[in-house]
Amino acid sequence: MSLDILLQHLANGISQGSLYALIAIGYTMVYGILRLINFAHGEIFMMATYFAFFGIATFGMPWYVVFILAILLTGLLGMSAERVAYRPLRDAPKISILISAIGVSYLIQNLAIVLFSGRPKAFPQIEFFTRMFTVGNVRIQALTIVIPIVTAVLLAVLIYLINHTKNGIAMRAVAKDHETAKLMGIDVNKTIALTFGIGSMLAAVGGIMWGLKFPNILPTMGIMPGLKCFIAAVLGGIGSISGAVIGGFILGLGEILLVAFFQNLTGYRDAFAFVLLILILLFKPTGIMGEKISEKV
């Protein structure tokens, strides 16, 4: 393998990893605050691509306007899901909330099939992102560079929000202990809703860039990325944002390089994430950045 091709794969891996990271952050934030796997996160990601698709293809709005609207709509969708299907179950056994989350995931997915049909649609190509660059002997699409940059910027904003704003501190407080947070005067429900909103908006950014990168969009397109990004979050240490990013990169780079180096394993590409999940759960269940919590008896 020549150096150029290796660099090409690395660039692909990094941009794939960034996408995974953006989605994984949503999982990790929700898990951190509710101890819940938001099974519907993959579907929320999928809806963002459709919002963007319709904005451009049907309404013909400029892409940057569409992207902002799509991101806001998706945030709203995530918050509504929490309001309708998770909040009533806040004190219910965990298994019930998990089942509700699975229900929401299926509901959104099938609503998408009903509304947008199960046939794939072609995400519009936007010149700004599809342009090709040549760096040395490596030809790279603008998108491949845009994705990691957008991810890095959003990550910086998010970390600032969480560490330096009132809402961010409220989030961390609620994640530690709902009861205590309530006693301190924090509106727990609002904080949880906000967490869902932010997580969903990040997934929306991921979804839109996913659509640009893989223009074949489908109502079922959220399932695999959803599962994989949850795995990325576990890998990095669930509850930890930097962990989710690290997990996303390991998964993205790993997948791309696996297929690049062992072409006969292409059919197993989707299994890679699951194998990784099982290994991490066996050897370091708290993930790379996670803290150990033992149940008080």
Add this chain to the structure above:
Amino acid sequence: MKNKKNIYTLISIALVILFLLLANSFFDSYQIRILNLCAIYVVLGLSMNLINGFTGLFSLGHAGFMAVGAYTTAILTMPIAAKEANYFMTPLVSPLNNMVWPFLPALIMGGLLSAVAAFIIGAPALRLKGDYLAIATLGFGEIIRILITNAQSLTNGALGLKSIPNTTNIWWSFGIAAATTVIMILLINSSYGRAFKAIREDEIAAENMGINLFKHKMLAFVIGAFFAGIGGGLLGNLLGTVDPNMFKFTLTFNILFVIVLGGMGSITGTIISAFIVTISMEVLRFLDAPINLGFITIPGITGMRMVVYSLLLIIVIIYFRQGLMGTREFSWDSVIALIKKAPFKKGGAK
């Protein structure tokens, strides 16, 4: 009194058999197929309820276990000619290529291999709890599907298998559903069943009462997988075809819906709910298909059925968390109480 109840039970069984006899000769093949599906969902629902409802493990790998059972049974029972026709890309490995087993041993083999798969999966996964277990079993289910897709010379890969003998009939499916029910009842009411329930109620207390958590979780998981494998085998030989796409998470979702609706931890609930869900799935098919009103045809909307189902799942879990039966079971006493009460007051015994 006890005698009387036994007589009631015998009469009920006789009535069910009579119904099946009549159904078998008067129902059309579509209706018979639905009946078969009901019985198969009883087997699948009970097997998942043992793991999720009685032992309290949140496992989502059922479709994977069913796939193992379905493929094993299909490959073992398929006539040699059909095998040659199916595996035209890559021939089936020897000695499977010229081996044909009768249905029952093939089904049991399907169940056993599925149990072996569960053992291999359970060894790492059952050390996890709650939603981690859920995601790990779901992942394993996917891995099984990916392995099946790629093991061309064993499973015919993505093409799947066609012209599997349609061995499954009313007698097989209801016979096995009945056997599964009896075994589950015996198991649940045994000392081991009590240990499973103890784990569901409180793992830490159970472990401190001397129950080896890993061993008992593994027992429930492996036995559940065994019956899931048998259910898968029945399904494959009912439909006549299997392919990797059949065993996606949707299948696990359907079974989960059965046990949630029936009540996690109730055998009676699972049986009732398996019938309700299977039949309504068929009835609600009209939602997906075009409706002809004579003067106008409303085009069908694919996916509508699953929209309704997922909504129902959410509603059940939010408003009727106990499902139809909670952890209660059928007993003649409650039926008698219900009948006695009925003339005076609407509603029934709790």
Add this chain to the structure above:
Amino acid sequence: MTLLKANKITMQFGGLTAVSDFDLEIKNGEIIALIGPNGAGKTTAFNMITGVYKPTKGSIYLNDSDITGFRPDQITKKGIARTFQNIRLFKDLSVLDNVLIANHLNIKSSILEAALKLPRYKREERKMYEKSMELLKKVGLADLRDEKSSSLPYGKQRRLEIARALATEPKLLLLDEPAAGMNPKETEDLTLFIKQIRDEFDLTIFMIEHHMQVVMGISDRIYVFDYGVTIAQGTPYEIQNNQKVIEAYLGVSEDA
């Protein structure tokens, strides 16, 4: 004869040392109490002995055999049973089932024999049933055998939890605040009850308790914890007159 011995067991949670260098020795037939303010690390000490937590440091011996790091079920099989500070019954199950479950650890029949109700299993099941009913009679809960355990009044739940622990046939019984939430009359009954089961089942008892009435009335020796450290040990008389204990423990409760 020494039944249980702990050598400098220590439990750390992150930066917090919940129990440090706890030395414990319990002889057959003794009733030993562990006291100390809330959060002193008493329950944590129980959790180390019963295998719920693995001690960060130190070792535990039962009848001279090392049980450090064993799983809770293994330790229960070796003869240590316990109750929990905040009652952990199998809530949805009947009173009888709760006790039957604690018999399961000695079952010889395989799951196949159990499911098929083969003779050996039937014999075992009958024995478990008889033993459980007898225990329930002894704790005065036989009439309530079919009630859901969570529907019992608080005091009866405590008794049921003790009956359940007894069903595992322990040599050493650990009771975590058995009199918590009881009125003086109930507390007195409980004190008698503890003595009675000690004699009847040939038990050794190690208990955490706040009611001085119970502690001083029945214990042979007392250990006192403060912030995870053993600040005193001795007979009830010695403890009552120990200056450190009065300061650390009794002093705190006066403030509260």
